[in-house]
Amino acid sequence: MVNWKDKIESLKHRRITRRHTLFAFGYSLVISTILFSCNGLQESPSNTASNTTTTPDPGNSSTATQKVVRIVRSKQLTALAVIEKKGTLEKRLEPLGYKVEWPEFAAGPQQLEALNAGGLDIAYTAESPPIFSQAAGAPLVYLAANSSDGQSVSLLVPANSPVKSVQDLKGKKVAFQKASIGHYLTVRALEKEGLKLGDVESVFLAPPDANVAFSQGKVDAWFIWEPFVTRNVQNKVGRVLIDGSNGLRDTNNFISTNRKFYQENPQVIKIFLEELQKEQVWAKNNRKEIAELLSATTQLDAPTLEKMHSKYDFALVPITDAVINKQQEVADKWYSLGLIPKKVNVKDGFLTPEQYAEITPKEVLASK
Numbered sequence: 001m002v003n004w005k006d007k008i009e010s011l012k013h014r015r016i017t018r019r020h021t022l023f024a025f026g027y028s029l030v031i032s033t034i035l036f037s038c039n040g041l042q043e044s045p046s047n048t049a050s051n052t053t054t055t056p057d058p059g060n061s062s063t064a065t066q067k068v069v070r071i072v073r074s075k076q077l078t079a080l081a082v083i084e085k086k087g088t089l090e091k092r093l094e095p096l097g098y099k100v101e102w103p104e105f106a107a108g109p110q111q112l113e114a115l116n117a118g119g120l121d122i123a124y125t126a127e128s129p130p131i132f133s134q135a136a137g138a139p140l141v142y143l144a145a146n147s148s149d150g151q152s153v154s155l156l157v158p159a160n161s162p163v164k165s166v167q168d169l170k171g172k173k174v175a176f177q178k179a180s181i182g183h184y185l186t187v188r189a190l191e192k193e194g195l196k197l198g199d200v201e202s203v204f205l206a207p208p209d210a211n212v213a214f215s216q217g218k219v220d221a222w223f224i225w226e227p228f229v230t231r232n233v234q235n236k237v238g239r240v241l242i243d244g245s246n247g248l249r250d251t252n253n254f255i256s257t258n259r260k261f262y263q264e265n266p267q268v269i270k271i272f273l274e275e276l277q278k279e280q281v282w283a284k285n286n287r288k289e290i291a292e293l294l295s296a297t298t299q300l301d302a303p304t305l306e307k308m309h310s311k312y313d314f315a316l317v318p319i320t321d322a323v324i325n326k327q328q329e330v331a332d333k334w335y336s337l338g339l340i341p342k343k344v345n346v347k348d349g350f351l352t353p354e355q356y357a358e359i360t361p362k363e364v365l366a367s368k
Helices: 004-043 079-086 088-096 108-117 128-135 181-192 207-215 228-234 259-264 266-285 287-298 302-309 321-336 353-359
Strands: 052-056 063-070 098-101 123-125 140-146 153-158 173-176 201-204 221-225 238-243 253-258
Touching: 079 088, 079 266, 079 287, 088 098, 088 266, 108 123, 108 128, 108 140, 108 253, 123 128, 128 140, 128 181, 128 321, 140 259, 140 266, 153 181, 153 228, 173 181, 173 207, 181 221, 181 321, 207 221, 207 228, 221 228, 228 238, 228 302, 253 259, 253 266, 259 266, 266 287, 266 353, 287 302
Parallel strands: 063 098, 173 201, 173 221
Antiparallel strands: 052 063, 123 253, 140 253, 153 221, 153 238
């Protein structure tokens, strides 16, 4: 005879044991998944810094992390081009674990877009791109100011153009990179003649595209910098109507970065500005030598480059209240024209005098 009481107790025990076993298996699976996920997050490349690369250390079985500083490649034949060509900055930064890269950009606005997006660390532009960048909310920092170099920026018209003065451009197409020195000087040149920006048809084109449009006669004038000016004049495609000298250009060029790079790399910035100042002095005193040095890179003959270099002052200048106030005037001008969405306080991007004293070469500070 079956003992049903014992049978029922046995079934209960089996069910309890099975539940415990399933729970233990499920718990183990969850824990394993969590641990695997955590390890995956730790090892994911997305959690590593975008401006560092890991390279083997020949003196150690482990690996060493090498940081990268990305400085804009100069297309304006400045001392930056000399630094890249000589390789002096790389030599000074190598003991600190840095290597240098030189990415190219069409113009200043493109540089600062890359600076804000993490694709560039140090930019070299005219006065307007930083203001447009600040207006967009970018955490920009002005590291240093450079000479105006007004002669290196010119308003070109076709070689056979009937245009004899800025007044003659009323109603005509004028090309320039938006938010660039060409844009700013177009405004300045028109206002000097009693005209407004709306009196001409603005054609926003990056330099390579503007070069094509100008050579094909699709625009009536083009405000642009070197080496585009000399190349077009030499090829008899264009002639200079005016340039930025004689007080037309009243602003500086700027070297800038973003707030994060400034805070994390003050020593790199200090060394970079020291090397830049050194090559500025060398370039100013050796115009023939700099022309020969850069001839192959620019694909221009040395005499032509020497003539172009005569348009540059090759000088870092201290950032003073006058420099900051002038930059604020430019910002207010762009806002009054409705070309930036809000008023910009440019001081938000400038450092304190004490902070500049820590990174600026002594001879530059002494020229205040």
